[in-house]
Amino acid sequence: MESVAKQRSAKGLIVRLLLLGVCIVLLRFAYVVARRGGSCFSGDFCFFSPASEVLSLPGGVSHSEAAYVRIQDGLSLSGETRQLWTSREYRKAVEFYSAVFQDLVGEGFLSPCSKSLCIDSASGHEVIALKEIGITDVVGISRKKLQPLVLAGDIFHQPFANNTFDFVFAGGIDRTRQPANLAGEIARVLKPEGFLVILSTFAGDLYSLNSLEILFPSLKIIRSREIEVHDSPKLLREIVFQKANSIKIRYPIEDKPSIGGNLINKCPIPEHKLQLLRSAEPLIEEEPQKPWITLKKNIKNIKYLPSMTDISFKQRYIYIDVGARSYGSSIGSWFKKQYPKQNRTFEVYAVEADKAFHEEYASKKGVTLLPFAAWVRNESLSFVVNHDSEQKDDEKGHGMGRIRPAAALSDDLSSRDVHVIQGLDFAEWLKRTVTEKDFLVMKMDVEGTEFDLMPRLFETGAICLIDELFLECHYNRWQRCCPGKRSPKYQKTYGQCIDLFSSLRQRGVLVHQWW
Numbered sequence: 208m209e210s211v212a213k214q215r216s217a218k219g220l221i222v223r224l225l226l227l228g229v230c231i232v233l234l235r236f237a238y239v240v241a242r243r244g245g246s247c248f249s250g251d252f253c254f255f256s257p258a259s260e261v262l263s264l265p266g267g268v269s270h271s272e273a274a275y276v277r278i279q280d281g282l283s284l285s286g287e288t289r290q291l292w293t294s295r296e297y298r299k300a301v302e303f304y305s306a307v308f309q310d311l312v313g314e315g316f317l318s319p320c321s322k323s324l325c326i327d328s329a330s331g332h333e334v335i336a337l338k339e340i341g342i343t344d345v346v347g348i349s350r351k352k353l354q355p356l357v358l359a360g361d362i363f364h365q366p367f368a369n370n371t372f373d374f375v376f377a378g379g380i381d382r383t384r385q386p387a388n389l390a391g392e393i394a395r396v397l398k399p400e401g402f403l404v405i406l407s408t409f410a411g412d413l414y415s416l417n418s419l420e421i422l423f424p425s426l427k428i429i430r431s432r433e434i435e436v437h438d439s440p441k442l443l444r445e446i447v448f449q450k451a452n453s454i455k456i457r458y459p460i461e462d463k464p465s466i467g468g469n470l471i472n473k474c475p476i477p478e479h480k481l482q483l484l485r486s487a488e489p490l491i492e493e494e495p496q497k498p499w500i501t502l503k504k505n506i507k508n509i510k511y512l513p514s515m516t517d518i519s520f521k522q523r524y525i526y527i528d529v530g531a532r533s534y535g536s537s538i539g540s541w542f543k544k545q546y547p548k549q550n551r552t553f554e555v556y557a558v559e560a561d562k563a564f565h566e567e568y569a570s571k572k573g574v575t576l577l578p579f580a581a582w583v584r585n586e587s588l589s590f591v592v593n594h595d596s597e598q599k600d601d602e603k604g605h606g607m608g609r610i611r612p613a614a615a616l617s618d619d620l621s622s623r624d625v626h627v628i629q630g631l632d633f634a635e636w637l638k639r640t641v642t643e644k645d646f647l648v649m650k651m652d653v654e655g656t657e658f659d660l661m662p663r664l665f666e667t668g669a670i671c672l673i674d675e676l677f678l679e680c681h682y683n684r685w686q687r688c689c690p691g692k693r694s695p696k697y698q699k700t701y702g703q704c705i706d707l708f709s710s711l712r713q714r715g716v717l718v719h720q721w722w
Contacts, residue, residue: 297330297332300330300332301332301335301336301339302336303332303336303436304332304333304336304337305336305339305340307336307406307434307445308336308337308340308342309340311402311404311447312340316374316402316404316429316447317342317374317402318373319341319342319343320344320373321342321344321373321374322344322345322371322372322373322374323337323342323344323345323346323372323373323374323375323376324345324346324347324348324367324371324372324374324375324376324396325337325345325346325347325348325357325375325376325378326347326348326362326375326376326377326378326379326380326389326393327348327349327350327362327377327378327379327380327382327383328347328348328349328353328356328357328376328378329349329350329351329353329357330353331347331353331356331357333347333376333378334346334347334356334357335356337376342374346358348360348362348365349362350362362383362389362392363385363388363389363392364392365392365395365396367396368396369395369396370396370397370398370399371396371397371398372396372397372398372401373398373401373402374401374402374403374404375393375396375397375401375402375403375404376403376404376406377389377393377403377404377405377406378405378406380405380407380419380520381407381408381409381410381519381520386419386422386519386520386521386522387422387521387522387644390422390423393423394423394425394426394450397426397450398450399450399451399452400449400450400451400452401449401450402429402447402448402449402450403423403426403447403448403449403450404445404446404447404448405419405444405445405446405448406434406443406444406445407419407443407444407446408441408443408444409444409517409519409520410431410444410446410517410520411433411442411444411517412479412482412516412517413477413478413479413482414479414480414482414483414512414515414516414517414518415516415517415518415519415520416428416431416444416446416479417477417479418518418519418520418521418646419446419520421520421643421644422520422522422644423448425450425451426448426449426450426451427448427449427451428446428447428448429447429448429449430445430446430447431444431445431446431447432444432445433445473665473666473667473668473670473671474668474670474671474714474715475715476714476715477715480715480717481715483512483515483516483717484712484715484717486510486515487510487712487717487719488505488508488509488510488719490705490708490709490712490720491505491720492705494684494701496685497685497687498684498685498722499687499722501722502721502722505720505722506541506545509719511546511547511675512648512674512675512717513546513547513548513549514547517549518549518551518646519549521551521644521645521646522642522644522645523554523641523644523645523646524548524551524552524553524554524645524646525553525554525555525556525640525641525645525646525647525648526538526542526546526553526554526555526556526647526648526649526650527555527556527558527637527647527648527649527650528542528555528556528557528558528559528649528650529558529581529633529649529650529651529652529653530558530559530581530651530652530653530654531557531558531559531564532559532561532564532652533564533567534557534564534567534568534571534574537650537652538555538557538574542555542648542650546648551646553648554573554575555573555574555575556574556575556576556577556640557574557575557576557577558577558579558580558581558631558633559576559577559578560578560579560580560588560590560628560629561590561626561628562578562626565578577631577636578629579628579629579630579631580628580629580630580631580653580656581630581631581633581651581653581656581660582630582631582632582633582656582659582660583630583632583633583634583659583660583663584630584632585629585630585631585632586630587627587628587629587630588627588628588629588630589625589626589627589628590625590626590628590654633660633663633664633669634660634663634664634666634667634669635667635669637664637669637672638667638668638669638672641672642672643671643672645672646674647672647673647674647675648674648675648676648677649673649675649676649677650676650677650678650721651676651677651678651679651721652679652721654681655681655696655697655699657678657679657680657681657707658699658707661707661711665714670714670716673716674717675717675719676711676716676717676718676719677718677719677721678707678708678711678718678719678720678721679721679722680699680704680707680708680720681696681697681699681704682697682699682700682701682703682704683695683696683697683698683699683700684697684701708720
């Protein structure tokens with residue numbers, strides 16, 4: 208009997224303890240409902256979560272709204288923020304970035320101990336995704352603050368010390384108008400051997416990918432691939448960079464001239480240049496009888512570089528008209544109206560020595576006049592005023608004949624035929640003005656001096672800076688006034704011009720024939 212009584216007493220004690228536990232849970236639940244408006248978070252001893260709060264993450268992991276509270280280190284969220292973060296579209300974005308970052312973890316580019324930064328993370332998707340996969344030391348920066356995930360700040364002047372982060376994610380570098388400035392700031396805050404990951408809708412071709420890599424001289428591309436976006440037909444380009452321990456220096460690659468050529472190439476000819484050249488329009492190898500008509504036809508066939516590739520990842524956009532003549536000759540009539548600019552604003556330079564055109568440029572905004580003749584040295588030169596019948600009207604000025612040093616003047620020329628001008632070492636000026644980070648388009652019409660300028664551009668390496676060249680090659684062509692008669696102004700033949708164009712393309716220059 209005594210044994211039975213002891214058993215009943217023990218059972219009663221257990222029941223009372225269980226009832227006490229149930230009461231504690233019920234009281235706690237009542238407190239949560241009263242204080243949180245019915246939301247049940249994982250840290251509140253709840254046995255269930257409302258069905259509307261259960262959200263799916265990559266890998267089949269289920270999270271409630273509590274996941275968002277936990278990543279805030281106990282900081283409370285406003286109802287508006289909580290509603291945003293639990294919306295379906297927001298969760299889809301977080302899931303996408305979570306999958307991207309989990310792949311990077313698996314490949315060793317990211318780890319739980321990586322101090323991480325998300326650039327231009329206005330919505331906080333990327334920061335939340337990193338925290339959900341276990342990256343705790345992460346912050347975002349954007350123009351708009353999203354407390355406490357994203358700091359408000361200038362992404363071009365970030366409030367972080369040099370070499371701060373092991374991992375930087377930049378999903379919007381293709382949206383900025385200053386990609387070079389942003390690239391410099393990213394490289395500054397990234398630690399040596401740290402990783403940068405860029406997601407871009409651009410950089411889908413070799414040219415734009417090379418342009419992007421040039422923005423980061425201290426980083427090297429480790430991998431580039433296309434990734435799918437969930438429930439979307441579009442693809443994104445994922446590029447992984449790693450920062451070197453020391454700055455990478457780009458040395459020019461010298462190339463011996465080919466047989467029959469005299470151009471020494473100091474530029475590499477990478478695959479992205481060869482790809483563009485393979486897509487360019489063919490050269491017109493047979494001499495046209497009426498070149499002034501051929502130009503109008505040929506201009507419709509030109510494969511402009513911006514029509515073949517993306518030019519977004521450039522620091523500046525520059526057009527240089529060498530031998531510009533009047534503003535309407537090519538800047539206003541062709542470049543401004545016809546050249547495809549991909550909505551970019553170009554700096555325009557007009558290189559023109561003839562004073563007859565200078566006054567016109569004074570009133571043209573956005574155009575910088577260089578009142579010199581493009582030449583191989585800085586020295587005084589002469590040019591002969593043309594009086595032949597090919598000059599149609601006075602609007603286009605005198606027209607320049609063959610430029611030569613002043614000492615080479617012929618005795619049979621009267622003073623009214625000769626003008627003394629200042630020659631500019633054009634190749635050296637170009638190297639001081641333009642960098643490989645810039646996008647440079649050039650048109651050159653220099654009255655035969657192209658046969659002097661091209662070797663100089665190659666010799667100095669300045670040719671490497673030109674992305675696209677429109678070149679008029681001057682030869683003893685048929686005259687418009689007199690059928691069957693060639694112009695006596697130039698000694699070169701059309702065959703020599705074709706050799707020049709072919710030599711330029713063989714050395715990686717995207718050059719088009721111009722008349």
